[in-house]
Amino acid sequence: MMPSQTDLTAGTVAQSDGAGGTWQTLRRDVGAMLGLGYIALVTLVAVFAPVLTSISGWTPYEFDQTAIDPNLGGMPIGAWGGMGAEHWLGVEPGSGRDIFARIVYGARVSMSIALSATALTTVLGVSLGLVAGYFGGRVDLVVSRVMDFLMAFPALIFMIAVLSALPAGNRSTLLVVVISAFGWPYLARIVRGQTMSLAQREFVEAARAAGASGTRIVFREILPNLRSTIIVMATLAVPGYIGTEAGLSFLGVGVVPPAPSWGQMIAASVKWYAVDPAYFVVPGVCLFLLVLSFTVLGDRLRAVVDAQEGR
Numbered sequence: 001m002m003p004s005q006t007d008l009t010a011g012t013v014a015q016s017d018g019a020g021g022t023w024q025t026l027r028r029d030v031g032a033m034l035g036l037g038y039i040a041l042v043t044l045v046a047v048f049a050p051v052l053t054s055i056s057g058w059t060p061y062e063f064d065q066t067a068i069d070p071n072l073g074g075m076p077i078g079a080w081g082g083m084g085a086e087h088w089l090g091v092e093p094g095s096g097r098d099i100f101a102r103i104v105y106g107a108r109v110s111m112s113i114a115l116s117a118t119a120l121t122t123v124l125g126v127s128l129g130l131v132a133g134y135f136g137g138r139v140d141l142v143v144s145r146v147m148d149f150l151m152a153f154p155a156l157i158f159m160i161a162v163l164s165a166l167p168a169g170n171r172s173t174l175l176v177v178v179i180s181a182f183g184w185p186y187l188a189r190i191v192r193g194q195t196m197s198l199a200q201r202e203f204v205e206a207a208r209a210a211g212a213s214g215t216r217i218v219f220r221e222i223l224p225n226l227r228s229t230i231i232v233m234a235t236l237a238v239p240g241y242i243g244t245e246a247g248l249s250f251l252g253v254g255v256v257p258p259a260p261s262w263g264q265m266i267a268a269s270v271k272w273y274a275v276d277p278a279y280f281v282v283p284g285v286c287l288f289l290l291v292l293s294f295t296v297l298g299d300r301l302r303a304v305v306d307a308q309e310g311r
Contacts, residue, residue, distance in 0.1 A: 022228070025304045032300040035293035042290055046108040053105070056088060058098035060105045060260045067091045081278035089282050093272045099282055102260040106283065109261050110290070113175050114241040120180040122234050125187030126226070132188070133195025134218050147185035155182040163253040171256050175248065179241055187233050191226060198222045228305040236298035239291040246287055262287045
């Protein structure tokens with residue numbers, strides 16, 4: 001007897017039913033909600049950066065020489081790096097650029113690079129993991145060997161070498177490509193393992209018996225059942241990519257000045273933090289809270305999904 005449509009999509013329905021339960025559980029978790037709230041705040045700040053800087057009256061590239069004291073080597077005038085009604089978070093020592101303006105535009109840079117790298121990593125990792133896990137054979141052998149090579153490769157050293165050798169133009173795109181090139185194997189390995197397990201399940205066997213093609217089975221039967229895993233892994237990948245971008249910018253091979261970046265601001269603050277700690281604290285706290293928020297949210301989400309799936 002031919003299997004019914006209900007039989008073919010049993011795994012997908014179970015995943016759909018679990019989505020509402022996952023959200024309800026996360027809503028009761030204070031840590032997850034605080035993390036999600038801060039992520040939403042930073043996202044809004046990044047999206048509306050031009051509006052916020054027009055309200056503050058300063059762009060991230062303007063120099064305010066009246067806000068620094070040339071007799072003190074360019075130290076900001078006033079307490080805590082010149083914080084006040086004119087400059088809400090103070091000014092950069094030596095240049096007088098508004099820190100608030102550079103923070104909000106730096107949020108746009110950090111979030112856009114991290115989210116773009118996560119999206120590209122997810123597409124590559126999921127696609128190659130699905131193909132390797134389901135079709136096996138030589139395809140699996142080739143994909144697995146490439147994953148092993150990239151995971152064993154000293155990624156940070158290679159990133160620094162490549163970005164140092166390439167022209168500075170369109171550095172954000174280069175960062176996304178380089179970060180994604182070394183990030184996808186971690187997701188692909190997990191997707192491959194779960195695909196191999198799901199390929200032996202009854203609903204997949206039913207789809208084969210119904211004459212479904214391999215491509216249809218992979219993308220219509222197996223992929224929907226990996227949704228929770230993919231979401232969790234992507235959420236946990238974002239803080240790593242934010243930190244990678246900040247670290248590369250700190251080392252001088254990331255975002256090119258004068259474009260603002262939190263990592264770049266932290267690097268520039270090193271020689272000033274003893275006399276102007278605010279210049280180091282403001283971008284440092286913003287970066288720390290964003291990475292922490294994504295990490296906590298991803299960890300809570302993973303715990304909820306594991307509990308629902310009985311792991």
